[in-house]
Amino acid sequence: MTAAPIETDVAIIGAGPIGLFAVFELGLLDLKCHLIDILDRPGGQCTELYPEKPIYDIPGLPIVTGQELTNKLLEQIKPFNAQFHFSEMATSLEKLPDGRWKLKTDAGTELIAPVVVIAAGAGSFQPKRPPVPGIESFENAGDGIGVHYAVRKMETFRGKNILIAGGGDSALDWVINLAPLAKSMTLVHHRDGFRAAAHSVNQMRELEKEGKVKFHVASVKAIHGEPGKMTGVTLAGHDKSEWHHEADTFLPFFGLTIKLGPIAEFGINLNENLIPVDTARFESQTPGIFAIGDINTYTGKLKLILSGFHEAALMAQAAFHIARPNEKLRFQYTTSSSNLQKKLGVS
Amino acid sequence: MKIHAIDRQGKEHTLEGRDGWSVMEILRDGGLDIAAECGGACACATCHVYINDGWFEKLPAPSEAEIDMLDMALAVEPNSRLSCQVICSNETDGIKVTVAPE
Numbered sequence: 001m002t003a004a005p006i007e008t009d010v011a012i013i014g015a016g017p018i019g020l021f022a023v024f025e026l027g028l029l030d031l032k033c034h035l036i037d038i039l040d041r042p043g044g045q046c047t048e049l050y051p052e053k054p055i056y057d058i059p060g061l062p063i064v065t066g067q068e069l070t071n072k073l074l075e076q077i078k079p080f081n082a083q084f085h086f087s088e089m090a091t092s093l094e095k096l097p098d099g100r101w102k103l104k105t106d107a108g109t110e111l112i113a114p115v116v117v118i119a120a121g122a123g124s125f126q127p128k129r130p131p132v133p134g135i136e137s138f139e140n141a142g143d144g145i146g147v148h149y150a151v152r153k154m155e156t157f158r159g160k161n162i163l164i165a166g167g168g169d170s171a172l173d174w175v176i177n178l179a180p181l182a183k184s185m186t187l188v189h190h191r192d193g194f195r196a197a198a199h200s201v202n203q204m205r206e207l208e209k210e211g212k213v214k215f216h217v218a219s220v221k222a223i224h225g226e227p228g229k230m231t232g233v234t235l236a237g238h239d240k241s242e243w244h245h246e247a248d249t250f251l252p253f254f255g256l257t258i259k260l261g262p263i264a265e266f267g268i269n270l271n272e273n274l275i276p277v278d279t280a281r282f283e284s285q286t287p288g289i290f291a292i293g294d295i296n297t298y299t300g301k302l303k304l305i306l307s308g309f310h311e312a313a314l315m316a317q318a319a320f321h322i323a324r325p326n327e328k329l330r331f332q333y334t335t336s337s338s339n340l341q342k343k344l345g346v347s
Numbered sequence: 348m349k350i351h352a353i354d355r356q357g358k359e360h361t362l363e364g365r366d367g368w369s370v371m372e373i374l375r376d377g378g379l380d381i382a383a384e385c386g387g388a389c390a391c392a393t394c395h396v397y398i399n400d401g402w403f404e405k406l407p408a409p410s411e412a413e414i415d416m417l418d419m420a421l422a423v424e425p426n427s428r429l430s431c432q433v434i435c436s437n438e439t440d441g442i443k444v445t446v447a448p449e
Contacts, residue, residue, distance in 0.1 A: 045384070045385070049384065049385045049388070049390045049391050050385060050388050050390045053388055053390060122382075122384060128419070128421055129421075130421050130422070131421055131422050131448035131449065166418065166419075167418035168418050168419055189418070190417075190418075190423035190424075190427075191414075191418075191423075193414070194418065195415040195416070195418035195419070219422065219423070238424070238425055254392075254419050254420070254421055255391075255392070255419040257382065257384065257391075257393055257449075258382070258384050303386075
């Protein structure tokens, strides 16, 4: 289902700290932004990898967690009313005859903008795929069969022989939630201990005692069956013993990892999965496409949040001239400009 | 202070360790393909290595946080460690590691 294309000034890929701050710098210049992020919330790595870990090198904030920094950035950009498209992956970018760009997502969103800013960090967060030969061929096999990295509809797993791997909250939550409707439920993990919340572990142990869940210290070595029709797996223990296990579906839960993803297909010049930019504009070698934060590369690049903030400010100046070719850019300070203060809603 | 590291293609590299640096940093700076997405915060499990040839037992035991984080690594074995949590010192001179599969 494709909705009508959305026209805006700037389409930003990535709602991490740098994408968020770009909204601020662009907003001061009256440029409106739409942001796309594959995660279901803002913050990128800051909230996905280390929400509780303190960061000590943000200027002016002696100590701030990834989540707090994200919250503060959201507060800072609130006056600019940016529109977010979460849980969407930017999948294609094409140039329109009028010189603007059309950016599409896997959810059917289409953004049309004269400026695109790639603030995608190291790329898209995607589920970790266990290193089992041929596992790809069992993905997308259909509802309730084959390999799945997420549960969309529990009902599709009813009556199935389910195998779950992992020891975190997702693994245990789905063992507990799917066990009542499964034909059989088996959990495998590399140790007899779990990272998941204690109450989930207790619940799982109860189900194990009642015989509703089987638990093995083991890992999946092979998947058997035809692509589209999985019949079972080979499990291996740490003592190298191997055995066959019947399963209709295998759900590995090892969290997320970062892959560059479709950005590699956008036709932008890349150097080892990074986008080379000039340090005056932070523009890629494709005019109108900017890259800021961890995704870019230039002589002396440091992957620091503070460097990304600087890059966002310079990018905004250059982006203005593309988005508003007939207007004069008026450089002002937030401390002294009543015009900027009005935009920020403080005067 | 040497680190013998086998990459994902099975090639062995001998790298110069630095006292107080993590093995992850030495592998990364030595050009081995190791994501280390979180930059050494014990928050992502993408610097997973196997410690070979009896070196596992010689290392200080992993912290609770590391043991927990290993639950998010793939293909964990009894000699698995997160290389950002293994610190180079004279005691680790000659350590042998293998980068775990992606």
